Amino acid sequence: MNKKIETAGGKLGILLPGMGAVATTFITGVLAVRKNIASPIGSLTQMGTIRLGKRPEERNPKIKDFIPLADIKNIVFGGWDIYEDNAYEAAYKAGVLEKTLLNQLKDELSTIKPMPAVFSNDYVKNISGPNVKKASNKMELANELIKDIEKFKKENNCDRLVIVWCASTEKYIQRCEVHENIESFRKGMLENHPAISPSMIYAYAALQLGIPFANGAPNLTCDIPALVSLSKINKTPIAGKDFKTGQTLMKTIVAPGLKARAIGIDGWFSTNILGNRDGEVLDDPESFKTKEVSKLSVLGSILEPEKHPDLYDDVYHKIRINYYPPRGDNKESWDNIDIFGWLGYKMQIKINFLCRDSILAAPVVLDLALFMDLAKRAGMSGIQEWLSFYFKSPQAGEGLTPQHDLFKQLMKLENTLRYLQGEDLITHLGLDYYEEIVNR
Numbered sequence: 001m002n003k004k005i006e007t008a009g010g011k012l013g014i015l016l017p018g019m020g021a022v023a024t025t026f027i028t029g030v031l032a033v034r035k036n037i038a039s040p041i042g043s044l045t046q047m048g049t050i051r052l053g054k055r056p057e058e059r060n061p062k063i064k065d066f067i068p069l070a071d072i073k074n075i076v077f078g079g080w081d082i083y084e085d086n087a088y089e090a091a092y093k094a095g096v097l098e099k100t101l102l103n104q105l106k107d108e109l110s111t112i113k114p115m116p117a118v119f120s121n122d123y124v125k126n127i128s129g130p131n132v133k134k135a136s137n138k139m140e141l142a143n144e145l146i147k148d149i150e151k152f153k154k155e156n157n158c159d160r161l162v163i164v165w166c167a168s169t170e171k172y173i174q175r176c177e178v179h180e181n182i183e184s185f186r187k188g189m190l191e192n193h194p195a196i197s198p199s200m201i202y203a204y205a206a207l208q209l210g211i212p213f214a215n216g217a218p219n220l221t222c223d224i225p226a227l228v229s230l231s232k233i234n235k236t237p238i239a240g241k242d243f244k245t246g247q248t249l250m251k252t253i254v255a256p257g258l259k260a261r262a263i264g265i266d267g268w269f270s271t272n273i274l275g276n277r278d279g280e281v282l283d284d285p286e287s288f289k290t291k292e293v294s295k296l297s298v299l300g301s302i303l304e305p306e307k308h309p310d311l312y313d314d315v316y317h318k319i320r321i322n323y324y325p326p327r328g329d330n331k332e333s334w335d336n337i338d339i340f341g342w343l344g345y346k347m348q349i350k351i352n353f354l355c356r357d358s359i360l361a362a363p364v365v366l367d368l369a370l371f372m373d374l375a376k377r378a379g380m381s382g383i384q385e386w387l388s389f390y391f392k393s394p395q396a397g398e399g400l401t402p403q404h405d406l407f408k409q410l411m412k413l414e415n416t417l418r419y420l421q422g423e424d425l426i427t428h429l430g431l432d433y434y435e436e437i438v439n440r
């Protein structure tokens with residue numbers, strides 16, 4: 001039985017708080033793909049296939065042909081930033097993409113202008129800009145955002161919207177009583193409670209309007225009971241936190257492999273240099289703390305030391321991020337993994353990844369936007385754990401441990417799509433296989 005999914009017709013507006021390196025690399029990429037001057041490499045929704053049924057059936061359609069996703073031809077872009085640069089100027093300054101590509105798309109990119117942001121240096125220290133809203137309290141700021149969103153929808157003739165947070169990492173905020181329910185949260189907004197950050201105000205505005213909200217940074221944002229409950233009340237999907245790219249992506253590829261072969265780990269040291277604006281923001285210890293917590297959470301849940309104390313009881317996990325301007329967006333990361341094998345003999349693995357952060361993040365933004373729109377049309381609401389595949393620090397239901405293993409995350413994502421389209425789930429543990437081998 002297929003789940004009823006509303007059609008993906010009409011225009012989808014993708015709104016991005018934060019129009020920096022990731023957002024402009026994403027927008028430029030979609031425009032380039034639309035003009036057939038580039039390929040959407042790294043995007044599961046555009047290039048991935050999905051196996052259906054039993055292997056001999058050989059049914060492996062493209063995901064976008066299997067499930068009704070918005071067509072990238074029908075996307076319009078908007079967003080907010082503290083700087084007034086349009087998407088062309090911002091992409092140019094971010095220095096990720098070649099000027100020749102940007103110039104080919106200059107006309108379209110130049111029309112995408114950021115709306116004034118909800119921003120405060122109390123939450124992000126190392127940057128400041130002129131394009132910022134002023135209001136007497138946080139509720140008024142949310143109402144300003146709501147007006148922006150409604151205006152954008154009308155002016156651009158959008159049928160549906162999604163919001164993906166691509167703005168800077170905010171300082172670390174501990175969950176507290178103001179986050180506990182929607183009443184305390186609304187009261188806190190009126191009283192300018194310091195534990196309500198700008199990203200929470202954007203998320204609140206989105207959820208008030210029933211617009212799916214995904215969080216690409218490690219900030220708490222919608223990972224609080226007040227906004228989880230609002231997402232359920234307004235039947236709206238939410239997801240987060242922190243796009244899984246670069247070094248952490250590698251970690252969640254390598255760690256499950258070592259664990260699968262019962263190889264022990266003594267220590268995992270990760271360091272990197274990057275020189276983009278994100279790196280500058282993370283140079284502030286308070287923003288770095290948010291990122292560090294997100295990156296550190298990965299290993300514990302993959303290795304499950306409580307179940308395997310002989311192998312992973314005391315893994316020394318260290319993470320460093322070093323702001324180094326000459327590198328720009330072309331981050332270089334080093335991992336040193338101290339492992340041990342048969343009879344406790346020690347070995348080492350070194351990974352040196354010369355990556356491009358925004359090139360890895362852009363397809364994640366696209367997939368999240370399209371899948372969140374799908375989820376909304378399929379009547380799904382609350383935390384979308386099946387999208388954990390895309391996050392470093394996946395948001396999970398109260399009391400549940402997030403799943404970090406990339407391969408388990410992929411299985412969950414694919415099975416969700418199969419379920420929505422009424423196909424058999426594939427767990428790679430088919431009963432018929434065992435019946436056949438024991439009865440041979």
Ligand SMILES: NC(=O)c1ccc[n+]([C@@H]2O[C@H](COP(=O)([O-])OP(=O)(O)OC[C@H]3O[C@@H](n4cnc5c(N)ncnc54)[C@H](O)[C@@H]3O)[C@@H](O)[C@H]2O)c1
Nearest residue numbers: 018020021022081117167168169217243245277278357361
């Ligand atoms: N690039 C990656 O691989 C990757 C991976 C995981 C997470 N992230 C996160 O994605 C976010 C964006 O990364 P980036 O490299 O594009 O950074 P960036 O610094 O180039 O862009 C962020 C933009 O957000 C703007 N901004 C900050 N606060 C804002 C606010 N309250 N409202 C509106 N705009 C605001 C800044 O002015 C800036 O232009 C960061 O939080 C980063 O940590 C990136």
